[in-house]
Amino acid sequence: MFEFLIRPGSFDLFLNIGIIILKIAVVIGVVMLHVAYATYFERKVIGHIQVRMGPMEVGPHGILQPIADMLKLFFKEDIIPEKADKPVFYFAPIISLMAALSSLAVIPFFDGFVIADINIGLLFILALSSLGSYGLILSGWSSDSKYSFLGGLRSSAQVISYEIAMGMSLVGVMIMAGSLNLTEIVKAQAAYPTGMYAIPQFLGFFVFIIAAIAETNRSPFDLPECESELVAGYFVEYSGMRFALFYAAEYIGMIIMGSLAVTCFLGGWTIPAFITAVLPFLKYVPGIVWFALKLYVIIFFYYWIRATLPRYRYDQLMAIGWKVLIPLSLLNIVITGIIKIMVD
């Protein structure tokens, strides 16, 4: 009954599916571990910026704190509001987490390692990040609480506004690389004189970083969940595991946006050729190390901003998105296009 397994063609198919499943398991496992320790890293960084120690109790220097948090959330009682729209309430955190996890499929972590090497990788991530906003809006609506409802409304308006700026800030990269495939973009950057697009595309990079903070609902643009006005915003009625799903989705979203910044603007797993010309031994450092290093610089930047800047007012947030970032990214597209035509 298993003859089809022995036939060479079908065996290859099964082998391929097996390799893909193995890759998915590795990526999800590693990213989830990073998510757990990103929370620890964040508390430590913010603690030290505010001249505190951060978590210290669980394990040496609080190193086991994320595991304790995970266990606590896992065993907490799952409370569902009486008047909640139950199916939507159940689905909202799953939509958020699935949208965030699926985006990981197209990110090239190092040379040749990407789960799905598709032609439209960049658009795929933009599409899934717009899907992720449904989790926020629907959780806010279905909880039947005015705080979460206001959080949901704020996030829908915010995400729509900043998605435009973010998408358009990446157009400059698309024009320079001539491709939407993330692996191709990294290779095009390695061939470019500066080795990373952050230098010629500084305007796009600036817009992208700001829009990415707003996309992931992080401070200073965390109006959908600002605790002093809305308690916790859209997920105020969620508890236990469902709350943990939202929390994980937010941190995976940060890792996705950071990875996108690394692959599109900072050269991905490569380092600029002029650095290897001076220090040739750096060529032997594996690409994943460079990728993780750049990613953690971006993530540290997120924490730094959170610890430094106060929250914006809502009309200021909208004004920055529509009147500053979108015109800047349009200007960037025009300049990049003109230079591209003149150089060719």
Add this chain to the structure above:
Amino acid sequence: MLEFFFGYLSLVIIIFSLLVVLSKNAIHSVLYMLVMFFHVAGIYLLLQAEFLAAVQIIVYAGAILVLFLFAIMLLNLREELSAEQLTDGWPASLAVVAGLLLTLMLSLGGFTTTFNGSWSPEKIKEITFTKALGQALYTGYILPFEVASIILLVAIVGAIVLAKRRLN
């Protein structure tokens, strides 16, 4: 395999389109429409049109449908509609839809699987769909493309004028 995927996608599209119209809860309607949009994107993928698939999700699911949700939430249509029937004229609509379906069925035989013009499927596959679409849009079809963008601009200006008039 392709037929199986096509069958699945079209079945889901039909079922969820019906659910969009039949559901009495406006938010649930929008959610059914979201599922439907994803399956329409799947049909584009089957046709090797990956750019259209991504844009379908970014524009329709990501922007337009979120605006729908926004509007519905502001109107606060949380209560389900209690009316048994929303319109009286449904026999007439049914007749029109049946007529359209019949016309489609009769015209199915006229479809052929060839192509017109210089863009053969092999050529599109070779230079990838996104590039082919860009080249076709910005060379042969530049005038219709610009006209469409001007129509959209007029709509935006119109919306702003209407909103401003109410403010004054």
